[in-house]
Amino acid sequence: MMSGTIANVRPPAAQLDGAKRRQVLRQYRRSQRRDSLRALALVAPLCVFLAVMFGWPLATMLTRAVSNDDFGAVLHRTSASLAEWDGTGTPSERVYADFAADLRQARDEQTMGQVTSALNFEWTGARSLLMRTVRQLSSEPENGWKEKLIETAPDWGNPDLWILIKRLAQPYTSRHFLAALDLEQAADGSIQGVGPEKAIYVTLFWRTLWVSAAVAGLCLVLGYPLATLLARLPLKTSNLLMMLVLLPFWTSLLVRTTSWMVLLQDNGVINSMLVWLGLVSDGNRLSLIFNVTGTLIAMTHVLLPFMILPLYSVMKSIPPSYVRAALSLGASPVTAFWQVYLPQTIPGVLAGTLMVFVLAVGYYITPALVGGQSGQLISNIIAYHMQQSLNWGLAGALGSLLLVGVLLVYWLFNRLTGGQGLRMG
Amino acid sequence: MKRYLTSTAIVLAALSAPVLAQDSITVVGWGGAYTESQRQAFYLPFTEATGIAVNSVDYNGGLGQIKAQVDSGNVTWDVVVGEKALAEIGCFDNILEQLDASTLPDAPDGTPAADDFIDGTISDCGIGSVIWSTSIAYDQRAFPDGGPQTINDFFDLEKFPGKRGLRKSADVNLEWALLADGVPVDQVYELLETEEGINRAFAKLDTIKDSVVWWEAGSQPPQLLADREVVMTSAYSSRIFNAINDENQPFTIVWDGQVWDRDVWMIPKGTSKLEAARQFVNFTSETEQQAAITNVSSYGPVRQSAIALIGKHEKTGVDMKDFVPTAHLENAIESDSEFWATYREELFARFNAWLAL
Numbered sequence: 022m023m024s025g026t027i028a029n030v031r032p033p034a035a036q037l038d039g040a041k042r043r044q045v046l047r048q049y050r051r052s053q054r055r056d057s058l059r060a061l062a063l064v065a066p067l068c069v070f071l072a073v074m075f076g077w078p079l080a081t082m083l084t085r086a087v088s089n090d091d092f093g094a095v096l097h098r099t100s101a102s103l104a105e106w107d108g109t110g111t112p113s114e115r116v117y118a119d120f121a122a123d124l125r126q127a128r129d130e131q132t133m134g135q136v137t138s139a140l141n142f143e144w145t146g147a148r149s150l151l152m153r154t155v156r157q158l159s160s161e162p163e164n165g166w167k168e169k170l171i172e173t174a175p176d177w178g179n180p181d182l183w184i185l186i187k188r189l190a191q192p193y194t195s196r197h198f199l200a201a202l203d204l205e206q207a208a209d210g211s212i213q214g215v216g217p218e219k220a221i222y223v224t225l226f227w228r229t230l231w232v233s234a235a236v237a238g239l240c241l242v243l244g245y246p247l248a249t250l251l252a253r254l255p256l257k258t259s260n261l262l263m264m265l266v267l268l269p270f271w272t273s274l275l276v277r278t279t280s281w282m283v284l285l286q287d288n289g290v291i292n293s294m295l296v297w298l299g300l301v302s303d304g305n306r307l308s309l310i311f312n313v314t315g316t317l318i319a320m321t322h323v324l325l326p327f328m329i330l331p332l333y334s335v336m337k338s339i340p341p342s343y344v345r346a347a348l349s350l351g352a353s354p355v356t357a358f359w360q361v362y363l364p365q366t367i368p369g370v371l372a373g374t375l376m377v378f379v380l381a382v383g384y385y386i387t388p389a390l391v392g393g394q395s396g397q398l399i400s401n402i403i404a405y406h407m408q409q410s411l412n413w414g415l416a417g418a419l420g421s422l423l424l425v426g427v428l429l430v431y432w433l434f435n436r437l438t439g440g441q442g443l444r445m446g
Numbered sequence: 447m448k449r450y451l452t453s454t455a456i457v458l459a460a461l462s463a464p465v466l467a468q469d470s471i472t473v474v475g476w477g478g479a480y481t482e483s484q485r486q487a488f489y490l491p492f493t494e495a496t497g498i499a500v501n502s503v504d505y506n507g508g509l510g511q512i513k514a515q516v517d518s519g520n521v522t523w524d525v526v527v528g529e530k531a532l533a534e535i536g537c538f539d540n541i542l543e544q545l546d547a548s549t550l551p552d553a554p555d556g557t558p559a560a561d562d563f564i565d566g567t568i569s570d571c572g573i574g575s576v577i578w579s580t581s582i583a584y585d586q587r588a589f590p591d592g593g594p595q596t597i598n599d600f601f602d603l604e605k606f607p608g609k610r611g612l613r614k615s616a617d618v619n620l621e622w623a624l625l626a627d628g629v630p631v632d633q634v635y636e637l638l639e640t641e642e643g644i645n646r647a648f649a650k651l652d653t654i655k656d657s658v659v660w661w662e663a664g665s666q667p668p669q670l671l672a673d674r675e676v677v678m679t680s681a682y683s684s685r686i687f688n689a690i691n692d693e694n695q696p697f698t699i700v701w702d703g704q705v706w707d708r709d710v711w712m713i714p715k716g717t718s719k720l721e722a723a724r725q726f727v728n729f730t731s732e733t734e735q736q737a738a739i740t741n742v743s744s745y746g747p748v749r750q751s752a753i754a755l756i757g758k759h760e761k762t763g764v765d766m767k768d769f770v771p772t773a774h775l776e777n778a779i780e781s782d783s784e785f786w787a788t789y790r791e792e793l794f795a796r797f798n799a800w801l802a803l
Contacts, residue, residue: 134539141791149788152538218648221799263770287609288674306785311659402798408510410794 079424086197086417093190096123103183112183116167122153125158142412143185143196150174181208188214197418222402222419226426229398233381239321240328240377241370248332248369253341253344264332270326275350278390281319285310285391311393319391324380328373335369368438374433379427399423463478470499471524471722477504478665479688482744484527488730488781496730498722501794506663509536512714516541521716524723530708531783531790533572542571543713543720551732553751559731564708564772566783571725572710575748576739579778580618581704584678585671585684586696594678597703601626611670611679614660616797617786618680618705621779623650625703635782648800650687660801670695687769690764697794699757701774707781708748744769 050290093100098119106112126135133151133423140147159346171178188194199205199212203220207213214220247266251259269277284290292306301307309315333358340363347357385400392401406416473489475481481502489500503523505511509532515521523657536542550559560568567574582600584593593599594606601620605701612619624634624643627650637643656793659676661667668689683704689695711727713720736747737755745767756766767773783802 093566134541138539145789145792149784180564217797219799224803264747286675390639394658396656397802400662402802405798409508410791411508411510411513412791 024287043376047406082417083421084417085414085422087193088196088414089189089192090139090414091132092139093192095127095132095136095339096120096186096190099123099186103187103190106183106187108180108184108187109168111171111178111180114150114165116183117170117177121158121166121170128155128158134366134402138411139189140186142410142415144176144182145187146176150176194414197414198422200415201418201422222399225397225399225402226422228313229382229400229423230314232320232396232398233378233384235317236320236324236381237328237374237378239317240325241374243321244325244328244332245366245370248329248336251329252335252336252339266326266329268341268406269322272384275390276321277323278319278387281315281322281391282310285318310391311396313392313396314397315393316396318328319387320381320384323378323387327380329377331372331376332369335366335372339365371434371438375431378430382423382427382430469497470501470720471726472501472503472522472727474503474505474523474526476664478663479685479692479743480664480682480745483684483688483739483745486742487735487739488726491735492726492729496725497721498725498727505507507510507532509539509541512536512712513541515540516715517617520718521714522719524717524719525577525726526712526714527709528712528731529781529783529786530569530572531581531781533569533710533712533785534783535790536712537569537571541715543715543717543723545571545573545711545713545724545727547573550728553733553749555751557751558721559749562733562749562751562796563731564748564750567710568707569710572712573731573741574748575709575711575730577706577708577748577771579683579706579746580613580680580684581683581706581771582678582700582702583671583681583683583697584700585674585676585697586673588677593698594700595702596700597622597626600678600700601650601655603657606678608674608677609657609659610645610654611659611661611667613680614801616790616793617781619797620644620647620793621705621781622680622703623647624770625651625779631703631777631779634779635785637707638785638793640788644796648796651800653698668693668695668697671695683769684744684769691759691764699769702777703779704771705779705781705788706746706775707783712728740770741766746770746772 099116102116102119103112106116124133128138137148137151140151144150153175154170157169157173176182185208188196196206201222202213202216203223204212205215247262250267251262253259254262282289286292287306287308287310289310291309292301295301296303296306301330304336324436333428343365344362347361348354354359383400384398385404388396388398389401389404392398400423403416403419403423406412406419467486477483482506485500485502489502493499505526509528512526513521513536525702533542537544547560550556550563550568550573553562553591563574564577567577582594584596585594589606590607594602599606600610620638621634622635624647625631627646629643631635637649659670659679661670661679664682664685666681668685669675670676670679671681672689672693672695683699683701686697686699690697690699711730713723713727717723731749733749733751733755734751736749737757739745740747740752740756742760749757749771753767756770758765771778
């Protein structure tokens with residue numbers, strides 16, 4: 022908007038002759054350039070910060086999702102000789118000998134970790150298989166490596182394992198993205214679904230989507246009347262009420278979540294009150310926590326301010342005289358609300374809904390604490406793969422899919438609002 | 447003048463901070479009562495003996511944070527305590543320092559450490575710290591006519607109704623499921639290596655799934671019991687010991703089917719305080735320190751020579767020998783670290799899928 026203002030102020034060139042005019046224009050452009058450079062310099066720290074703290078980690082995660090890391094580099098001899106293998110029967114003696122040489126080098130250079138962790142996610146027991154094999158490498162075999170390795174562990178005679186190694190030796194892989202969609206590549210190269218006992222991610226993605234949508238909906242239902250009230254009350258009262266919205270907002274997320282645990286648990290405040298009032302019997306206390314209900318309640322509460330604040334700022338900018346005018350022209354209060362007030366608050370509704378939805382999609386601590394088993398979201402399993410299973414490739418793929426999902430929602434939102442995008446009032 | 451002093455103090459503090467940091471190590475443990483007992487038995491005496499301060503950090507297990515530090519070249523943890531299986535995985539994946547068992551202190555009577563340490567407590571990258579166990583604990587208030595006695599009772603919703611706590615983790619739960627399904631202790635791991643055994647374990651877990659409250663941090667089970675959120679729970683036995691003896695909680699430990707394991711010290715690869723970290727590990731391995739941790743917390747010592755030094759609980763006077771996991775080995779499962787190092791990924795993936803749906 023700044024540049025628009027400057028561009029509209031045209032230099033008084035009409036009264037000047039050619040040379041003078043060009044000089045003035047040059048000066049004008051120079052000063053404009055200086056301005057834009059100054060503006061750039063002002064935002065440069067932010068850009069650098071974003072690139073280092075946001076762009077770079079994001080790019081790292083995305084590459085992890087498709088890269089096979091150093092698997093092929095560590096097993097460089099094996100991957101070269103495996104390239105000539107057609108994938109039927111066991112590979113030739115040369116592959117086994119190269120594999121033994123690669124493993125020995127990896128052991129000496131302490132790069133085994135990169136081989137084991139990748140192989141272990143795909144082949145059960147690969148770690149102990151490699152541990153056992155590495156111990157056998159010190160002496161040269163009598164009848165060749167092929168016989169010796171298969172003797173050490175029959176797995177080495179399984180063509181599927183060698184197909185897997187050949188696949189992992191490629192620099193890039195689709196296996197993490199396939200796994201993130203509950204799919205896998207069979208030994209013959211076809212793509213198939215994983216067994217029902219292992220399928221989990223698609224369900225979690227859908228759950229995350231509907232929980233986030235539900236939380237956004239609940240926040241809207243609860244936040245809209247409150248924001249309307251706040252915008253209409255005299256400043257003194259509304260400031261006081263605003264504090265009641267902001268105080269929890271400023272309180273630590275953990276404190277708020279754990280207080281919900283105190284309130285919602287079986288012997289918590291709410292259940293005890295209901296039993297005392299006689300609304301539920303002592304034996305049938307409501308299960309309000311450690312399930313998806315708990316996640317919904319706690320997340321709605323935690324995210325409510327993100328709905329109220331944009332709504333409030335939009336509503337505050339709507340002159341009360343509009344509704345008064347509608348009423349004085351004969352509209353019923355309901356009509357005045359539907360036709361005059363509500364349409365003007367739409368930008369706030371959309372901004373609040375989008376913000377709550379996007380925040381909810383990535384929510385992690387609250388579902389982890391109050392979600393039990395049915396209230397876990399995709400972010401919890403991403404955290405699990407980052408911290409516990411160490412399958413960072415899969416975590417990266419799941420994260421990327423989540424990011425794509427959020428971008429899609431944002432794009433849809435932009436289309437629906439006719440390109441207005443986020444407006445905070 | 448006052449302002450001048452304050453700013454001088456700040457500058458001095460800033461200057462001296464790196465110097466102080468040289469004389470401290472960061473030791474990572476499981477938090478709660480466990481860390482508190484380590485502080486009393488290990489950290490404080492170590493600082494007193496060497497002048498090296500111990501900076502205590504809590505975690506919930508797993509190698510993730512160690513791997514992240516080693517991979518990024520910014521290792522801030524110097525010593526970490528965790529299950530033996532983790533030390534084996536981390537060792538082979540090359541994110542842990544090799545530890546030299548030959549430098550461990552001898553027993554007071556001169557027995558070499560290698561002979562004095564209990565079987566399986568010394569490995570390439572892990573030196574035994576304590577022996578701990580996961581067992582069942584129940585709330586006496588919930589069962590006035592007598593509580594559960596066995597693992598079978600834990601899975602018996604009719605005889606013992608109410609919610610149960612279990613750790614959100616495949617290990618222990620799968621072993622117990624098979625045990626409760628009638629599999630003898632010595633066949634549990636053998637069966638878990640087969641598809642049939644795994645299906646059987648999950649089918650058994652299915653029978654109580656709707657009544658389970660899942661916990662993650664070791665401090666949660668005693669809290670769940672105290673809040674009456676569960677009537678019985680799996681728990682680290684020493685945490686329950688603390689709740690009973692230090693906080694007077696009406697809980698009972700059921701030793702039947704307990705799964706005992708060794709916690710070992712690990713040193714993340716590339717720590718800048720390797721010498722101090724090794725010194726710390728050697729210090730805690732001394733017989734005296736090993737007896738000390740048992741005396742405050744009921745964790746089992748990892749060396750035989752410490753058993754003679756186990757005494758009575760300071761506050762309640764109960765004989766600590768009775769609460770050490772290794773005193774209840776009848777129908778107990780020794781956690782098989784090799785099994786878990788091999789099948790961890792597969793079984794945890796399956797467990798997570800089973801849990802989330």
